[in-house]
Amino acid sequence: MIEETSKKTMDHKIQLAVEAYQFLKNTTIKERAEFMNAVADHIEALGEELLTTAHAETSLPLARLTGEKARTIGQWRSYAKAVASGIYTESRIDLAQPEKQKGDLRKYNIGIGPVLVFGASNFPFAFSTAGGDTASAIGAGCPVIVKAHPAHPKTSQIMADAITATVERSGWPEGIFSHITGTSHEIGSYLTQHKDIHAVAFTGSFNGGKALFDIANRRENPIPVFAEMGSINPVFAFEQLLEDKAENLAKEYASSLTLGVGQFCTNPGVFIALKGNHLNRFITALKKEITEIVPVNMLHKGIFDNFEKLKGIASEQSEVEIIAEVNTKINEWQGRAVVAQTTGQNFIQNPILSEEIFGPFGIIVACETSEELLQIAHQLKGQLTITVAGTAQDVRENLNLINLLKDKCGRLLFNGMPTGVEVVYAMQHGGPFPSTTDTRFTSVGPDAVKRFVRPISFQNWPDEFLPEELKDENPLQISRIVDGEVNSGSLKLETV
Amino acid sequence: MIEETSKKTMDHKIQLAVEAYQFLKNTTIKERAEFMNAVADHIEALGEELLTTAHAETSLPLARLTGEKARTIGQWRSYAKAVASGIYTESRIDLAQPEKQKGDLRKYNIGIGPVLVFGASNFPFAFSTAGGDTASAIGAGCPVIVKAHPAHPKTSQIMADAITATVERSGWPEGIFSHITGTSHEIGSYLTQHKDIHAVAFTGSFNGGKALFDIANRRENPIPVFAEMGSINPVFAFEQLLEDKAENLAKEYASSLTLGVGQFCTNPGVFIALKGNHLNRFITALKKEITEIVPVNMLHKGIFDNFEKLKGIASEQSEVEIIAEVNTKINEWQGRAVVAQTTGQNFIQNPILSEEIFGPFGIIVACETSEELLQIAHQLKGQLTITVAGTAQDVRENLNLINLLKDKCGRLLFNGMPTGVEVVYAMQHGGPFPSTTDTRFTSVGPDAVKRFVRPISFQNWPDEFLPEELKDENPLQISRIVDGEVNSGSLKLETV
Numbered sequence: 001m002i003e004e005t006s007k008k009t010m011d012h013k014i015q016l017a018v019e020a021y022q023f024l025k026n027t028t029i030k031e032r033a034e035f036m037n038a039v040a041d042h043i044e045a046l047g048e049e050l051l052t053t054a055h056a057e058t059s060l061p062l063a064r065l066t067g068e069k070a071r072t073i074g075q076w077r078s079y080a081k082a083v084a085s086g087i088y089t090e091s092r093i094d095l096a097q098p099e100k101q102k103g104d105l106r107k108y109n110i111g112i113g114p115v116l117v118f119g120a121s122n123f124p125f126a127f128s129t130a131g132g133d134t135a136s137a138i139g140a141g142c143p144v145i146v147k148a149h150p151a152h153p154k155t156s157q158i159m160a161d162a163i164t165a166t167v168e169r170s171g172w173p174e175g176i177f178s179h180i181t182g183t184s185h186e187i188g189s190y191l192t193q194h195k196d197i198h199a200v201a202f203t204g205s206f207n208g209g210k211a212l213f214d215i216a217n218r219r220e221n222p223i224p225v226f227a228e229m230g231s232i233n234p235v236f237a238f239e240q241l242l243e244d245k246a247e248n249l250a251k252e253y254a255s256s257l258t259l260g261v262g263q264f265c266t267n268p269g270v271f272i273a274l275k276g277n278h279l280n281r282f283i284t285a286l287k288k289e290i291t292e293i294v295p296v297n298m299l300h301k302g303i304f305d306n307f308e309k310l311k312g313i314a315s316e317q318s319e320v321e322i323i324a325e326v327n328t329k330i331n332e333w334q335g336r337a338v339v340a341q342t343t344g345q346n347f348i349q350n351p352i353l354s355e356e357i358f359g360p361f362g363i364i365v366a367c368e369t370s371e372e373l374l375q376i377a378h379q380l381k382g383q384l385t386i387t388v389a390g391t392a393q394d395v396r397e398n399l400n401l402i403n404l405l406k407d408k409c410g411r412l413l414f415n416g417m418p419t420g421v422e423v424v425y426a427m428q429h430g431g432p433f434p435s436t437t438d439t440r441f442t443s444v445g446p447d448a449v450k451r452f453v454r455p456i457s458f459q460n461w462p463d464e465f466l467p468e469e470l471k472d473e474n475p476l477q478i479s480r481i482v483d484g485e486v487n488s489g490s491l492k493l494e495t496v
Numbered sequence: 497m498i499e500e501t502s503k504k505t506m507d508h509k510i511q512l513a514v515e516a517y518q519f520l521k522n523t524t525i526k527e528r529a530e531f532m533n534a535v536a537d538h539i540e541a542l543g544e545e546l547l548t549t550a551h552a553e554t555s556l557p558l559a560r561l562t563g564e565k566a567r568t569i570g571q572w573r574s575y576a577k578a579v580a581s582g583i584y585t586e587s588r589i590d591l592a593q594p595e596k597q598k599g600d601l602r603k604y605n606i607g608i609g610p611v612l613v614f615g616a617s618n619f620p621f622a623f624s625t626a627g628g629d630t631a632s633a634i635g636a637g638c639p640v641i642v643k644a645h646p647a648h649p650k651t652s653q654i655m656a657d658a659i660t661a662t663v664e665r666s667g668w669p670e671g672i673f674s675h676i677t678g679t680s681h682e683i684g685s686y687l688t689q690h691k692d693i694h695a696v697a698f699t700g701s702f703n704g705g706k707a708l709f710d711i712a713n714r715r716e717n718p719i720p721v722f723a724e725m726g727s728i729n730p731v732f733a734f735e736q737l738l739e740d741k742a743e744n745l746a747k748e749y750a751s752s753l754t755l756g757v758g759q760f761c762t763n764p765g766v767f768i769a770l771k772g773n774h775l776n777r778f779i780t781a782l783k784k785e786i787t788e789i790v791p792v793n794m795l796h797k798g799i800f801d802n803f804e805k806l807k808g809i810a811s812e813q814s815e816v817e818i819i820a821e822v823n824t825k826i827n828e829w830q831g832r833a834v835v836a837q838t839t840g841q842n843f844i845q846n847p848i849l850s851e852e853i854f855g856p857f858g859i860i861v862a863c864e865t866s867e868e869l870l871q872i873a874h875q876l877k878g879q880l881t882i883t884v885a886g887t888a889q890d891v892r893e894n895l896n897l898i899n900l901l902k903d904k905c906g907r908l909l910f911n912g913m914p915t916g917v918e919v920v921y922a923m924q925h926g927g928p929f930p931s932t933t934d935t936r937f938t939s940v941g942p943d944a945v946k947r948f949v950r951p952i953s954f955q956n957w958p959d960e961f962l963p964e965e966l967k968d969e970n971p972l973q974i975s976r977i978v979d980g981e982v983n984s985g986s987l988k989l990e991t992v
Contacts, residue, residue: 092921105922428953457924
């Protein structure tokens with residue numbers, strides 16, 4: 001039974017966050033990084049209970065959860081390192097020029113204010129209570145209010161306790177982190193409308209993310225919403241590569257499509273190629289691969305039911321043919337992989353076929369002409385990823401198409417498959433609408449911190465009142481832009 | 497007579513911008529910087545006609561326009577230099593680690609797409625057709641559609657011609673820049689709703705900016721709107737400073753309040769202090785200063801009428817007393833400086849007194865207690881600037897208040913006055929809502945470019961297909977983050 005947090009309690013927790021913000025915005029990047037590393041240590045020390053609880057709540061295999069735990073710890077540590085480097089302070093100093101009557105001006109980024117984070121169902125650790133959104137918001141200097149995902153309440157509570165214990169041990173104000181539970185949509189809506197919430201991070205469905213986005217923009221003081229809402233992650237496969245490697249590609253595609261029972265935002269739900277012998281070879285190999293996939297339980301019954309429903313709708317569309325399906329009789333809420341096929345024209349004309357189906361469902365789009373491929377690219381909505389399966393020669397022959405694909409995604413792959421989202425600086429996990437509400441930001445990798453900062457300039461302030469990041473002496477030894485040039489030194493030494 | 501651009505023409509110009517974007521997003525930062533410098537040269541070469549036309553259209557003095565022209569040229573050149581440095585590409589490379597099955601991942605920022613820029617009335621050069629928004633969007637790699645401000649159509653046309661001539665000379669596609677004229681609000685609304693516009697920049701009234709923001713968020717694919725909508729830029733004056741320098745401060749305040757007939761977004765419309773002898777001295781001196789101001793014409797009759805109207809409304813509020821006013825009989829649409837006074841409690845309780853009045857109108861808020869100052873700070877809406885007029889001791893005694901003020905503005909001054917917005921890296925011209933729609937960005941200084949970029953990651957692409965900014969060799973010699981560390985070198989050298 002999940003407790004519905006009352007409005008009174010939510011108001012109280014937000015008030016604590018407001019107070020904690022006044023503290024947190026004056027901490028240095030080094031202090032916050034230390035705190036983040038302490039959270040990582042705390043999570044690392046959590047025993048078997050975390051894994052067994054999450055396994056029971058999500059059906060995710062222990063091996064996957066072990067990996068996800070390591071990833072989550074890695075997020076806290078790598079974001080901490082990036083925060084400590086000063087990169088997200090974007091510190092700039094323009095020294096006074098009295099002869100030109102120009103004052104001293106210094107700018108850096110501070111936390112935007114209390115941040116509301118929604119836990120996701122498909123990553124109980126890495127995108128949930130103690131996930132990347134929480135880590136990046138605290139790194140930015142923002143207190144966090146987590147609305148726990150109701151699909152794994154006990155797991156969330158263990159993680160919340162770990163963060164709370166870290167807050168207590170650090171002596172920081174308790175409002176740095178709050179945990180809110182409940183199943184009703186009203187909780188999320190109430191929190192998103194609260195005047196003291198300054199940003200929202202969400203990973204989940206389009207309907208959920210878009211609703212929060214609309215609420216946030218209708219506030220008296222609108223706030224940013226970073227909603228990652230998934231996509232169909234098309235794979236465009238080209239002639240020469242198919243000729244060379246149709247069977248290998250089928251193996252790779254089947255594996256990516258069914259990884260984690262297809263429950264990834266980067267699941268490659270559409271495979272687009274010219275029809276012909278090469279594509280036929282790919283399809284023949286894919287059928288064999290798919291039928292051998294052993295079905296396992298999806299995250300929860302709601303997701304399974306939705307998968308079955310959407311799979312049914314897609315399969316019933318005209319000119320859509322199921323070409324491969326796992327034959328095994330399924331139990332409970334096992335997600336059975338299915339691959340369908342349709343024509344380029346049908347895909348272009350029927351928008352239902354461009355909707356995401358969360359789970360192991362793929363559709364092969366067999367095009368008549370290169371023109372059709374280009375038309376599909378033109379029409380594509382924003383995607384987290386697009387994959388070009390091709391040889392260098394295929395790329396040279398399709399430069400216009402590939403140039404256009406850059407406008408439609410956040411990450412463009414050359415071969416390989418889009419599942420597997422590395423937590424590194426160069427990752428972009430966020431694409432044009434509707435894959436996210438804001439294509440300018442990523443929710444994976446240290447750059448996720450950038451979502452929660454805003455710049456403030458100080459004009460003519462005495463050194464004693466400036467934040468450490470902007471003091472003459474540069475006590476944190478960060479890289480700053482001083483009078484237009486990169487400078488990692490102290491300004492005092494230069495003037496001695 | 498201003499021509500109303502037809503929808504057909506607007507559609508055509510946007511289509512040209514879409515085509516130009518495909519070209520522009522593949523230009524390098526160096527190529528765009530070169531183009532921007534060429535625009536600067538072109539504007540610099542414009543003769544007397546530019547100044548006399550702008551003078552006739554805006555009533556702004558020739559000296560001011562000469563300065564604004566230099567500033568505009570400076571914007572193009574300094575933004576070009578910043579763009580060429582690579583800072584806004586935020587290039588990151590995480591090299592492949594085959595032993596960990598990690599692919600090569602490279603990310604950089606590209607232009608977000610065609611940008612719609614609205615010219616402003618109060619800066620016919622620097623915030624208009626060839627102003628900072630146009631320069632920063634092109635620097636980011638975005639074609640620009642300018643909706644010219646109808647208050648200075650001929651000036652706008654001269655500037656548009658200069659940019660168009662630069663486009664022609666460079667051999668770049670004509671859609672890089674388009675100029676749209678008209679007086680109806682429908683034009684702005686139509687353009688903001690157009691599916692191929694990807695961002696909007698606006699400087700003007702709250703009503704105008706908020707309307708565009710709402711339109712943009714209701715689109716099928718919402719887009720960012722950067723609207724700078726002005727503010728009342730409060731000055732908080734403290735005891736010790738007032739005791740030391742009441743008369744000097746009055747001189748400074750009067751001068752800033754009436755500079756350019758008060759027609760600046762950073763005009764300090766509110767002066768807040770504890771009542772008493774020191775404030776009385778300030779007021780006595782201020783009266784003398786204000787009555788000596790020579791009234792001059794405002795930008796146009798509409799602005800003058802609006803100033804007179806809002807000044808009248810504010811003056812008629814209960815417990816508001818006019819304490820200083822220019823006595824001279826005014827002609828045409830001369831803006832006559834006025835200073836009113838009220839109590840802290842009245843200012844807190846009457847929201848009308850916190851509304852911006854565009855023009856030389858100031859209100860002195862005489863508070864009973866420090867608590868009242870704090871209450872005013874708590875209640876303040878977002879501001880472009882807040883000024884602390886104090887000594888170091890005043891600051892030490894009011895740290896809580898000053899900490900709170902950081903949440904309410906984009907630029908916090910210690911003494912000095914907020915008018916005069918330097919075009920440098922450390923400038924933040926943008927504050928919490930409602931001073932702007934997005935406090936995370938600035939519209940002045942090279943960082944204005946950041947508004948118009950979005951990141952894209954390339955996974956596993958052969959070097960030949962990567963943009964110059966991400967190639968192994970680092971041909972543009974920019975600073976990149978490679979495997980988590982800052983690196984300005986070539987990756988080829990290292991692996992030889």
